[in-house]
Amino acid sequence: MSQTYTTVIGLEVHVQLATQSKLFCRCSTQFGAEPNTQTCPVCIGMPGSLPVMNRQAYQLALKTAIAINCEIPAFTKWDRKQYFYPDLPKGYQISQFDLPMSQDGWLDISDPKNRFEPRRVGITRAHLEDDAGKSVHDEAHGRADSEIDLNRTGTPLLEIVSEPDMRSAAEAKAYMQELRLLLTHIGVSDCNMQEGSMRCDANVNLHIDTPDGKVATPIVEIKNMNSFRAVERAIEYEAERQHRAWLETSTKMGDVPKQTRGWDDTAGKTLPQRSKEDSSDYRYFPDPDLVPVLSTPEEVESVRAALGELPADIRKRLSDEHSLSAYDADVLVNQGRDVLQYFTAAAEASGDYKAACNWITQDIQRVLKEKDQSIDEFSISSAQLADLITAVAEGKLPKSRSKDAFELMHADSMEVAAAIEKLGIEQVDESALVGLCQELLDANPKIVADVQGGKQQAIGSLIGQAKKKNPNVDPGQFRRLCLDLIARQR
Amino acid sequence: MSLLEQSATESLQLLRQGKLFAVELTQAHLDRISTADDKIGAFLRVDAEGALARATEIDRRRQAGESIGKLAGLPVAVKDVLCDSATRTTCASRMLENFRPPYDSTVVAKLKAADAVLIGRTNMDEFAMGGSTENSAFQLTRNPWDLERAPGGSSGGAAACVAGQMAPLSIGTDTGGSIRQPAGLCGVVGLKPTYGRVSRYGLVAFASSLDQVGPLAHSVEDAALLLEAIAGHDPLDATSLDQPVPTFTTTLHQPLEGLRLGIVREHFAEGLDNEVEKSVREAIGVYKSLGAEVKEISLPHSKYAVATYYVIAPSEASSNLARYDGVHYGHRTKRESDLVEMYCRTRAEAFGPEVKRRIMLGAYALSAGYYDAYYLKALKVRRLIRQDYDAAFEQVDLIAGPVTAEPAFKIGQMSDDPLSMYLVDLYTVSANLAGLPGISVPCGITSSGLPIGLQLQAAPLAEETLLRGAQMYQSQTDWHRHRPSDP
Amino acid sequence: MAISRDDVEKVALLARLELSEAEVVSLTTELAQIVAYVDQLAEVDTEDVEPMAHAVEVHNVFAEDIVEPSLPREQALANAPNQNGRGYLVPPVLGD
């Protein structure tokens, strides 16, 4: 007997904030340096060293919290979260416990392809804390020692905790993508999941309809998901796993302690993780080495004011004011900040948003994929794209030949004019073309008769002949002139 | 007067006038150390060579007319809890026996910049936890006035080296009385500044919200001189106060007009030794004779100070000492197997009993279910204690009283009774909880020849008032000139 | 609140301290004594009293986001009881 169920998902996302130096010391946060070359007494937690908070880290955290619609309390403080781990040299993480710097926000998610209904995901809190180091364990050598690298220790992290508001893996993935879009747009983080500057833990369980009411399965926390795809796959897998487990054991929430599972991307499974011993009792207390931060409504407002237009606003503006379809607007904005800037420049210069959007979402995206390039590496500048759009609009370039021009422009990085010339396109002056039409009509009385008999498409068979005599003939123009001439003949 | 007897201020004069060389002064103290310290045990390490080299260099620079620091040529001893890149910093613990910090604490950097001659590192209770210096993992320090007795602590070495005339000036730290109590028991002057007045950067933390660095010396004047050199805002310490530092030495000799002196009713309750009470009351008499108005005041919550302190200090300590896990520095067990065992054994092997006791107490007070009843409750009582003082300093400029209930106690007398040892801090902990400055000045000697200390306390940042008030007393008395007979 | 042998053992693990039988016994009595003394705080009326975590109450202290040189690796690792010139070595850590 199988019942229907809902998957309930809450996400805990950690993003590294894009500062030059660490949260509590002045060591570089540069990724990928040689192990233990970016540490100092403070981030090694040496006796006597003291933390001082990085102003920029706090500002970026504040900016983010406001962008995800959080409230900013007037008073916030930092607490010590205590546990022993070799990548945690002080024996505690400096985090925030009962008075986080922000709370009660939200983020709207939707899907251009409408695989799920638009949804507002609640954000419980976002707080600023320091990152731990890395332990490298060479499994191959079995019991060999682990090597600890403290370069990452002390990098500023913003932990963003969502409400359990998502109902499918696709929604969770969309939430992550929207969050990355927003955070990269406001420039607070590069949100690179491979490099770990954006990390995600998911809390997942099922609400199952049973003959005797709804039952919740035990909440499982999934870790080690290192890509958006992984988040989606892991949650899909976990939901099915929990459903199977329910059918076999019918274990409910509360029957067992909350368990942690790790996502194994190659195996495509979540596997039980042994959690750190007694990490349950973190003995949080206010860090006496750091002082509280007070913020006034004025400061918060000035940060909000400086945020500018956010992705969601831009989508709305493009469809409301520039008559892009909601789908186009979504696809375009989801390309991220750089593509959007390129689009805006081309659209404003040419005055044709629709055309600019089509070029970018179709031809340009195709080329970028093929060449695995980013928009700023692309050989056609936004200004040149605008020229192309304008040339077509002014009839200097038949729509039918515009793709050929595009190819020349990006392959041989030509200007539009040059491309048009290369294609041998010159505008044929009307009188010359009228002559040509007359000549061909005289030579083909049958077609003239057909047309007069109402079969206008008969003209089509003359277009080939016309193009033989002059390759620059614009088929549309040729047809129009012929019809005029025939009409005048009667 | 011999080089050892004259005050640091006097020596500094002679050095400036070229009538005395830093090398002579340093050598005199090094000689004294070699004759006296094997009996007293104030120093963990003496840097004779380094000290003489620095002294020579300072003399050369002075003669060459080069610019030279405020303390140029004065020997200063430093408690082995302040990082100095030139030597180990052990905190008198097996855990840090071989720890060489790659950096200087701000206080040590300031002393170096002032051209002080750093002659050695003084003994202390392990991680500054204790009131007798008996908790040092390395050696006992004996009270120069009676070698059977403890010098107090945790800055026992810092007080004993001054009392024993092995250093004219020394640096201690005070978390619950660790400068004032040993100063009182060793008959020297010891000052605990306002919290945040002196940088904690590079001070190995015991209880971060209570720890302060301060001077010990023979006279108030010398203490003022040393405080001036180490005080000031430090961007490396977020809790350091961004406030100008008065030049204490210039205003020191101006008596306080219309001084209002507070006497705390609760300080003269039972448990106070008669001779101590007598001397303290005599000292108060001296102020009366100088025209001070003496008012009895009440600090109703002061009776909870020790309880409050023994929740807050161990809680912070349990966290501050979590970093000693055998991974990044310090001791590591040889009997390691898995990670958790490595931690547990490393810490069991290298921490002494008192440190373990306080880590346990603190971890307990912070653990799930007890936080509100202990830690949070203590933070609230702490505010009430501070509010008592705020109210008191509306009525008075200084508060006078005993430093300890009794003079120096016998070594071993309290080592198996932690609680009674904790109660020794009764009169001193409140100043740390409230963050205000306090000073201990010699005010008598018992019939059995042990020094007695007078404690003065002032409002936050009122060190200038505190020092001028203390100087008023010393200008009328000579208790600070008494020295113990040679050990 | 009375403190039991169980509490002592639980806290010892939290604090990562290996205790001998003798230590467990003595700590149980000593901590019980101290905790009993500390329990007098319960009698203080702290209704609407704000906790005081710092001795002096300053706020909004920041450092500017400017990179300064880190320690040379040899210096960073110099005090480590077990290291290989690249990193600190510890008994196997599973997971990350």
Ligand SMILES: [Mg+2]
């Ligand atoms: Mg976190």
Ligand SMILES: [Zn+2]
């Ligand atoms: Zn650092």
